[in-house]
Amino acid sequence: MTTIDLSAAMITQAPPLADWLVVAPLVLCMVLGAVLLMVRKDTQIQPVIAIPGLVALVLVDAALLAHVWMNGTVTMTMGRWLPPFGIAFTVDILGALLTLTGGIAALAGGIFGAGDVNDSGRRYGFYPFLFLMMVGVSGAFLTGDIFNLYVWFEVLLISSFGLLILGSERGQIDGATKYAFLNLVATTLFLIATGYLYGIFGTLNMADIALKAQTMDDKAPMVTLVSMYLLAFGMKAAAFPANFWLPASYHTPRVVVSALFGGLLTKVGVYALIRVLLMLFPAERDLLGWVIALIAAATMVLGAMGALAQTDVRRMLGYLVISGIGVMLAGIALASPAGVAATVFYAVHSMIVMTALYLASGMAARASGSFSIAEPGGIYQSHVVLAGITLALFFAVSGLPPFSGFWPKALMVKASLDVGAWWLAAAILLTGFLTTIAVGRVWLLAYWRPAPAPPEEASTGAKAAAVTPVHALSPLLDFLPLVMLTALVVLIGIFPQKLLELSQIASEQLLNPAEYIRSVFPTEGLQ
Amino acid sequence: MRTLIFRTVAPYLASLMILFSIFVLLRGHNEPGGGFIGGLIAASAFAIYGIACGVSPVRRALHFHPMAISGTGLLASTAAGMLSIFFKVPFMTGLWLDIPLFGDSIAVSTVMLFDIGVYLVVVGSITSIALALEERPNS
């Protein structure tokens, strides 16, 4: 009987304990999701478990980001099989940063959900689905294997279906049907492209692909491949012309679910685009650069114009999400270090701001009783703080200083002017202008405009009922997440240096994946 | 579908199928089979029972809500991956333990725990979907 020397195929030394942070967000979400599924009927316990869990998630994500920042890209392989055979989780600054931001958005949603989602919604499984969605989101940001990325996409999709039909109203089922089919097509495209990719490269590990793509001579199949990925992830990210599923469905679910979707899901698509186009196939991306630039310009301008035409605040926000995606795509189209850094920065900003805006719109609707801007709200009269916060968020989303939206947009404009793409810069500025008009109108009509005076003949009792809000807003559960997110927006706006530095490191790591590859294959040496 | 023959046969058929599903689950170690296919067989057993005798007897027989079963399975699978932290090997490494029993040795491993977890997840989620489809508004 002979023994086989496995050291060539397996890792034999123990991984350092700190590397466990790589899988910690996933494991934490899975365990909590599982526990919450088990206590699904007990609606009182759920938030008590979920909110500390989400706080722990944010802490773990922050620790992971700090670890990656200090020690460079970290890899952990599953089951000791060395890559490219084993599935690897590889985290660089980009992945860690987006995971942390996603965790913060989820925490805000979780706290808000404690007040917003009623007992039947909780029994239906709001918190378990929230955690399972976070499993998918974190997994997608952290994985280093392209098929694994597909699996995480599906995990987050299926749990997002669960969240989307929470409550089973007619509009929700209608929106969910369209959302489900369009996303099914997108993920299937992703899978087809991955099948071809495996046929060409014979590997699925991202670092391995990046290595082999550099030496691949035959460009034709790879350009096809990259176009398919562009279409698949573009559909996910709701880029023009595949963006119609988003405004058809995002306004139907509960507002906290919309907030999470608007903050997280499309950004996963953008992340996948960044990863695949910039890191894996930079040469092919250069060929398609002008296509991506056109898509970017069309997405942002049409998104902003769509926002102008909406009466429902939530649908307007849906279009603003799309327009933000356009700005992020512009950085991918430019592929210069400054442009990619702006994309990363904008992704972080957009995750926070869109979550906060949906939450704010939900609170405004509870205060005034309607999502429509055609009906006067008078929220400024009744809720000064809410109106102020919303104004700050509106400024942030349209890219006015001193809020977080200003810096990435300024960077992006500068980056596009640097390479001579003046029309892209013009599109970004035009988008900012149109967005300002759209949100300014919402604020004027729904917040500033006084509520109609109750009819004269109404009794004093009726008058009092008209003045008091439809539902009281609780200071802890409703305002805490909103204030937390807005504080972040303001902080990033006033002190952008740290985040800027992080996004610049992330962009360098993306455009020069040597460190990523070295982290997965330590023996490959300096290539 | 509520014919006499079907209603008489269904409980026996369902219990046989569940037994068979556990056999497939444990056999999946070294031969074709495993958690997913075992879970599907068990879920179809519940579905058949549901078609024959109605949904509420199935729910009563399961005792736990199907989604709670899935949750337990997910927990078991994650725990199987997490156990490796105590043995200083990367996530999801298979760990083996031989337990001598009746003169033979039974291999117990985290892989098996993972597979049992998969089995429970599949049973839970597919059963809940099947029961939701079988639940008619008029019955």
Add this chain to the structure above:
Amino acid sequence: MTLLVGIFFAVAIYLFLSQHIIRMVLGAAVLGNAVNLLIFTSGRLTLEIPPILTGYETTTGMLTANPLPQALILTAIVISFSFFAFLLVLSYRAYQELGTDDTDEMRFAEPENQDLPPLGY
């Protein structure tokens, strides 16, 4: 094999272009199988020798079937199966709640003839 994949894709796309949800659900099922076959083909077709090591040899010594596409397809089957189950429930619920399975009539989330937003006070 390639021809079969092509036919599957054609059928799936035809079904997807239909107006009725139930046909689209069937299209989704066919599409999943088309992709699985595609992955299988792209993993190179070889003789059906299972890549299993018995005992302690390090290689089987023969050209075996590629195990990775099989693993990928297994995962994809599981996912497309759960997707299919979900879509089935969803379209059944949609039929119950909305009273139609015609996608042209599904305008509850985005009603037609909505008012334009007001331009001023």
